Amino acid sequence: MAELQIVVCVKVVPKPEEIRVDPETHLLERTNARSEINPPDMNAMEMALSMKDRYGGCISLLSMGPPFFEPNLRVALAMGADHIYLLSDQAFAGADTLATTYTLAQGIRKIGDVDVILCGEESSDGATGQVPPGLAEWLDIPQLTLLTDVSIDQTLRTARGRREIKGGFEILEVPLPCVISVKTACNEPRFMDYRLRNWALEKDRLTVWDAGDIDAEPGHIGLTGSPTVVTGLDEAPYRERRREFLTGSPDQVVQELADILRKEI
Amino acid sequence: MVSSLYGIGRERKSIWVYLEVESGGLAGVSLELIAKGRQICNQLGWQLAGLLLGYQVGELVADSFAYGLDEVWLGDDALLEYFTIEAYSRASFQALMAAKPSVFLLGATPNGRDLAGRLAVRLRTGLNADCTDLYMNPQDERLVCEVSGFGGGVLALIEMAQHRPQMATVRPGVFSPGELDRKNVGKIIPISLDLTEDVIKTRLVERSIGEQVDLTRVPVLVAGGRGVDGDFKMLAQLAQLLGGEIGATRPPVDEGHITRERQIGQTGVVSNPKVAICCGISGAFHFVVGIEKADIVIAINSDPEAPIFDYADYCIVGDVHQIVPTLIEILSAELEVSIG
Amino acid sequence: MADFEQAVGEEVLLIDDELWEQLIELTDGAAALCFQCGVCTATCPWGLVRQKPLSVRTLMRQAQLGLREKNGSLWLCTTCAQCEAHCPRGVNIADVFRSLRTVAWENRNPEKGLPSLLWSIFWNDNPWSQPPTQRALWANNLDIPIFNPQEHEVMLYIGCTSSYDQRAQKIASALVHILRGAGVEFGFLGEEEPCCGEAVLSVGHKHYFEEVAAKTAQVFQERGVTRLVTISPHCYDVFHNHYPPFSNGFQPLHYTQYLVNLITEGRLQFMKPLDLQVTFQDPCYLGRINETYQAPREILKSIPGVELVEMENSAEEALCCGGGGGRMWLETPLGERFSDLRVEQAVQTGADILATACPFCVACLEDSLKVRKTESFEVRDIAEIAVRAL
Numbered sequence: 002m003a004e005l006q007i008v009v010c011v012k013v014v015p016k017p018e019e020i021r022v023d024p025e026t027h028l029l030e031r032t033n034a035r036s037e038i039n040p041p042d043m044n045a046m047e048m049a050l051s052m053k054d055r056y057g058g059c060i061s062l063l064s065m066g067p068p069f070f071e072p073n074l075r076v077a078l079a080m081g082a083d084h085i086y087l088l089s090d091q092a093f094a095g096a097d098t099l100a101t102t103y104t105l106a107q108g109i110r111k112i113g114d115v116d117v118i119l120c121g122e123e124s125s126d127g128a129t130g131q132v133p134p135g136l137a138e139w140l141d142i143p144q145l146t147l148l149t150d151v152s153i154d155q156t157l158r159t160a161r162g163r164r165e166i167k168g169g170f171e172i173l174e175v176p177l178p179c180v181i182s183v184k185t186a187c188n189e190p191r192f193m194d195y196r197l198r199n200w201a202l203e204k205d206r207l208t209v210w211d212a213g214d215i216d217a218e219p220g221h222i223g224l225t226g227s228p229t230v231v232t233g234l235d236e237a238p239y240r241e242r243r244r245e246f247l248t249g250s251p252d253q254v255v256q257e258l259a260d261i262l263r264k265e266i
Numbered sequence: 267m268v269s270s271l272y273g274i275g276r277e278r279k280s281i282w283v284y285l286e287v288e289s290g291g292l293a294g295v296s297l298e299l300i301a302k303g304r305q306i307c308n309q310l311g312w313q314l315a316g317l318l319l320g321y322q323v324g325e326l327v328a329d330s331f332a333y334g335l336d337e338v339w340l341g342d343d344a345l346l347e348y349f350t351i352e353a354y355s356r357a358s359f360q361a362l363m364a365a366k367p368s369v370f371l372l373g374a375t376p377n378g379r380d381l382a383g384r385l386a387v388r389l390r391t392g393l394n395a396d397c398t399d400l401y402m403n404p405q406d407e408r409l410v411c412e413v414s415g416f417g418g419g420v421l422a423l424i425e426m427a428q429h430r431p432q433m434a435t436v437r438p439g440v441f442s443p444g445e446l447d448r449k450n451v452g453k454i455i456p457i458s459l460d461l462t463e464d465v466i467k468t469r470l471v472e473r474s475i476g477e478q479v480d481l482t483r484v485p486v487l488v489a490g491g492r493g494v495d496g497d498f499k500m501l502a503q504l505a506q507l508l509g510g511e512i513g514a515t516r517p518p519v520d521e522g523h524i525t526r527e528r529q530i531g532q533t534g535v536v537s538n539p540k541v542a543i544c545c546g547i548s549g550a551f552h553f554v555v556g557i558e559k560a561d562i563v564i565a566i567n568s569d570p571e572a573p574i575f576d577y578a579d580y581c582i583v584g585d586v587h588q589i590v591p592t593l594i595e596i597l598s599a600e601l602e603v604s605i606g
Numbered sequence: 607m608a609d610f611e612q613a614v615g616e617e618v619l620l621i622d623d624e625l626w627e628q629l630i631e632l633t634d635g636a637a638a639l640c641f642q643c644g645v646c647t648a649t650c651p652w653g654l655v656r657q658k659p660l661s662v663r664t665l666m667r668q669a670q671l672g673l674r675e676k677n678g679s680l681w682l683c684t685t686c687a688q689c690e691a692h693c694p695r696g697v698n699i700a701d702v703f704r705s706l707r708t709v710a711w712e713n714r715n716p717e718k719g720l721p722s723l724l725w726s727i728f729w730n731d732n733p734w735s736q737p738p739t740q741r742a743l744w745a746n747n748l749d750i751p752i753f754n755p756q757e758h759e760v761m762l763y764i765g766c767t768s769s770y771d772q773r774a775q776k777i778a779s780a781l782v783h784i785l786r787g788a789g790v791e792f793g794f795l796g797e798e799e800p801c802c803g804e805a806v807l808s809v810g811h812k813h814y815f816e817e818v819a820a821k822t823a824q825v826f827q828e829r830g831v832t833r834l835v836t837i838s839p840h841c842y843d844v845f846h847n848h849y850p851p852f853s854n855g856f857q858p859l860h861y862t863q864y865l866v867n868l869i870t871e872g873r874l875q876f877m878k879p880l881d882l883q884v885t886f887q888d889p890c891y892l893g894r895i896n897e898t899y900q901a902p903r904e905i906l907k908s909i910p911g912v913e914l915v916e917m918e919n920s921a922e923e924a925l926c927c928g929g930g931g932g933r934m935w936l937e938t939p940l941g942e943r944f945s946d947l948r949v950e951q952a953v954q955t956g957a958d959i960l961a962t963a964c965p966f967c968v969a970c971l972e973d974s975l976k977v978r979k980t981e982s983f984e985v986r987d988i989a990e991i992a993v994r995a996l
Contacts, residue, residue: 135387139387144380161471165480170474189718251588254589262541
């Protein structure tokens with residue numbers, strides 16, 4: 002039986018509270034923001050590692066981004082992943098989800114022979130949640146989203162997972178290869194294995210591909226390949242709590258509270 | 267630049283709403299989107315249509331017209347009885363290519379997001395997720411979507427110049443549903459479906475609708491702490507009236523008044539409700555982490571120095587056991603009036 | 607191992623020579639000293655709250671035999687060192703527990719909730735999953751200058767808990783006022799203050815702790831920090847006992863040690879009499895582990911109108927609040943909390959205030975006090991009492 006080939010799509014994101022928008026240019030300012038692995042992708046990583054514990058196999062990380070993603074991606078290697086594929090090219094910049102999912106799909110085709118693709122539910126910056134279904138569509142393979150756990154049958158070549166729905170859950174099964182999105186916080190990501198820390202820094206654990214390497218059509222990538230355009234960008238006004246004390250007789254206070262609830266709900 | 271399968275030249279000036287079926291009826295979010303769509307269509311003189319897929323869902327069509335749809339595109343087939351991404355995306359795609367609407371709106375529910383995500387790629391068009399508002403720019407008749415990013419810290423306006431349909435998903439509760447008017451009638455357009463069993467790759471092994479509650483996505487959270495003295499029945503009543511769920515801090519969970527899956531906070535659930543009502547909660551740090559993302563926080567505590575008041579928008583110094591029952595009375599009375 | 611067990615049909619205990627060698631190395635030979643007398647088990651506070659005490663002796667024995675620990679009791683230890691104080695051979699038992707935890711991490715078998723603790727420190731430089739940019743928000747109105755070695759005699763190290771936890775922030779504010787009252791020129795590192803890493807050490811991740819300590823030590827050296835004063839005894843302990851030596855000297859002090867010096871030098875005087883009866887909880891990391899019993903008491907005694915009464919189990923015999931050893935980040939079931947017993951002892955003294963000198967003690971004891979619903983009894987850190995007497 003061939004080794005299970007798992008790909009985890011990982012995004013390195015700025016810490017949300019450190020993002021600024023320049024009030025004049027209306028451009029995103031992220032140069033001073035600390036970076037981290039998108040927290041939902043950590044849950045996807047943990048699910049991949051659990052799969053590897055159970056079934057054996059090989060975990061590759063796939064990420065689209067500039068070279069400064071590298072140190073954070075190596076953190077995932079120290080958790081137990083085997084290799085990083087970083088899709089890095091100026092032409093990829095400015096991509097919305099259509100262009101991003103296309104690019105990632107090309108990356109997966111280049112890796113080849115992939116059985117399971119795991120993604121976090123959404124990213125902490127855009128939070129669209131569109132990458133898992135979009136990716137599955139480009140690759141024309143089935144998808145299972147918002148799973149809290151997954152099992153693989155390597156003989157039957159199927160994946161089976163538990164998905165929480167309103168008021169309950171579903172157990173769904175699809176044939177491999179497939180895309181799986183992992184429900185945020187459904188597991189506790191294991192900490193780095195310090196015996197892997199140095200090994201994770203080895204040069205040959207990272208492969209960088211540009212647009213040409215993955216046969217990406219220029220019209221499909223980056224800003225060019227993005228149908229959506231941002232026409233306005235502002236910092237949301239800081240949400241300081243009102244700290245307004247309601248005063249009066251108990252009946253007055255309750256009435257005021259009821260009014261507030263009616264307005265807000 | 268890759269074009270969408272149909273663009274501004276070939277679009278039909280209409281807004282489509284995906285009618286999600288939930289527990290045998292139309293999902294609340296779909297009704298909210300119909301109301302929003304109706305508002306925009308009235309403004310522009312456009313058609314408002316709904317996409318309804320399912321098996322033996324004919325009776326829902328009348329409801330859709332009552333809420334304001336001009337047309338319902340109906341796909342009624344045994345293979346559509348349960349939501350499967352393969353069957354639903356194929357049927358939707360066929361309908362969309364036949365009708366070529368300018369805008370397609372879906373609720374940002376788990377299935378809605380999946381469907382939108384797949385269709386957007388299939389149609390080679392753009393998709394704006396979890397919009398906090400949308401409106402039409404009357405000059406160029408483009409949909410403008412307001413979305414937030416970076417945990418709500420950044421607000422963006424997004425448009426699509428050439429690509430159609432302009433797709434957007436909206437979370438339940440962002441818009442309000444409209445009024446029902448049974449006098450409204452509309453046109454049913456059956457979708458010519460090309461569905462066979464082998465299209466469906468997803469197999470439903472088991473489905474269970476039970477007690478589980480997802481406190482991370484409730485619109486209203488009524489949380490109780492020590493000051494509630496275990497009276498979660500009272501809080502549950504309030505929560506029900508407000509369309510929400512109850513939660514708790516660690517002490518009542520420890521004392522067995524409520525189950526641990528209802529514990530809010532750092533070692534429990536971090537919730538994101540529109541309104542969080544904190545009853546008899548002092549406001550310890552590890553609890554506050556669980557409600558700090560709420561849009562509005564209301565706190566009721568008998569101690570005027572309680573730290574929770576620093577984290578609340580509306581503060582009531584008083585006895586929870588008096589305030590909440592009175593509130594329940596007022597809200598129940600209002601409810602009776604509105605139903606009657 | 608699992609296959610072997612399946613084949614044999616029952617649980618098999620295999621001796622792991624490597625584990626024993628590892629432990630000897632990790633504890634500098636201390637693990638070999640234990641001769642299984644069992645005094646440790648007898649003195650462990652877990653015996654006060656549970657039917658079956660935490661058998662420290664058994665864990666030591668298992669470790670000596672190189673047996674892998676099977677039950678969860680490894681993570682119950684609060685490293686209070688009550689056992690160490692009574693051990694006839696002076697075995698550094700807390701060290702053995704930390705080492706066993708190190709092995710557990712290497713075997714990918716830590717207690718649930720602890721990986722998240724380490725990730726919090728890794729991504730946010732604090733164990734409370736709070737944004738690093740908000741670390742100094744508490745000090746917004748206090749105008750504390752950024753530490754400058756040319757101008758300041760001492761660097762005030764706030765620590766993660768006092769920076770982010772609303773209750774503990776009050777201790778920090780009180781201390782700032784006291785230092786100003788004594789005319790001390792001090793500064794802090796503001797938003798750039800690095801985490802001391804004690805949480806990492808206490809849960810046994812030795813390797814990651816070494817990384818955090820090296821990074822923090824480097825920041826201190828670059829910023830010219832030599833003398834520093836901490837609010838938490840845990841930060842103090844880790845700087846004092848577990849940090850690598852600095853090239854330009856490093857003098858960490860707990861604030862109670864520093865204030866006592868100021869009092870002796872006549873720089874700090876308490877003028878306003880407080881009419882209070884106070885009892886004192888010796889934090890494990892100040893008292894038993896770092897042998898500082900008198901400093902906090904001297905501060906209290908130097909406040910006019912303060913009468914000190916002692917609880918049963920004081921000084922070397924002080925009962926742990928239950929927050930050490932990483933347990934601040936783990937759930938302790940109701941009915942098993944040491945702090946419940948401690949609050950009871952405190953109330954029995956008839957005092958008005960239970961004073962302590964550690965943010966963890968304050969948190970645990972106040973929590974227990976709330977359950978007990980005792981009127982007119984407070985838990986306060988020493989700084990909070992002293993500031994009222996300035």
